[in-house]
Amino acid sequence: MKRNIVLAAAIVAITLSAGAMAPAARAEMSETGKLAAAKAGQIMFEHRCRSCHADDPAKQAYGPSLVGVVGRKAAALEGFNYSEALKSSGLVWTEAALKAWMADNTSIMPGTRMRHVGITDAAEQDFILAYLKSLK
Numbered sequence: 001m002k003r004n005i006v007l008a009a010a011i012v013a014i015t016l017s018a019g020a021m022a023p024a025a026r027a028e029m030s031e032t033g034k035l036a037a038a039k040a041g042q043i044m045f046e047h048r049c050r051s052c053h054a055d056d057p058a059k060q061a062y063g064p065s066l067v068g069v070v071g072r073k074a075a076a077l078e079g080f081n082y083s084e085a086l087k088s089s090g091l092v093w094t095e096a097a098l099k100a101w102m103a104d105n106t107s108i109m110p111g112t113r114m115r116h117v118g119i120t121d122a123a124e125q126d127f128i129l130a131y132l133k134s135l136k
């Protein structure tokens, strides 16, 4: 009986220390993790972005191609008819800017031609971002 209590206490201690280590472990995702996030993001992209955006640089659709968009200046693609709002925004598509855009593009930029998509879940935003980063 006493041994069981000691064992239980040891398990609790191990669980707690593993929990305390979790944030550090999450800080740097493994290559496999990045691949998994990009696959999940591809599913999100198919459902939420593909109707207007190509993931092929040669194809412009109703929206501009998003290949290489991470780190690019807003409204930078030649030959795409961007709104005045996006052209004059001075935005650079950092990761933070892309997440904010997915969450609430129409509030950030009144006058954009992209209709509101409203992806507010942080994990879904991360998946889509991982997919956009994987596009070459």
Ligand code: HEC
Pocket (backbone or CB within 6 Å): 045, 048, 049, 050, 051, 052, 053, 062, 063, 064, 066, 069, 073, 074, 075, 076, 077, 081, 082, 083, 085, 086, 093, 098, 101, 102, 111, 112, 113, 114, 115, 117, 119, 128
């Ligand atoms: C209903 C069509 C539509 C959907 C759905 C849509 N977009 Fe857009 N998107 C557009 C249009 C149109 C523009 C150009 C906006 C402008 O000129 O103001 C745009 C512009 C953008 C830009 C700016 C690109 C640049 O070159 O500056 C990003 C980034 C973007 N969309 C991301 C996304 C993501 C991510 C999704 C899916 C979560 C998505 N969009 C879903 C139509 C759409």
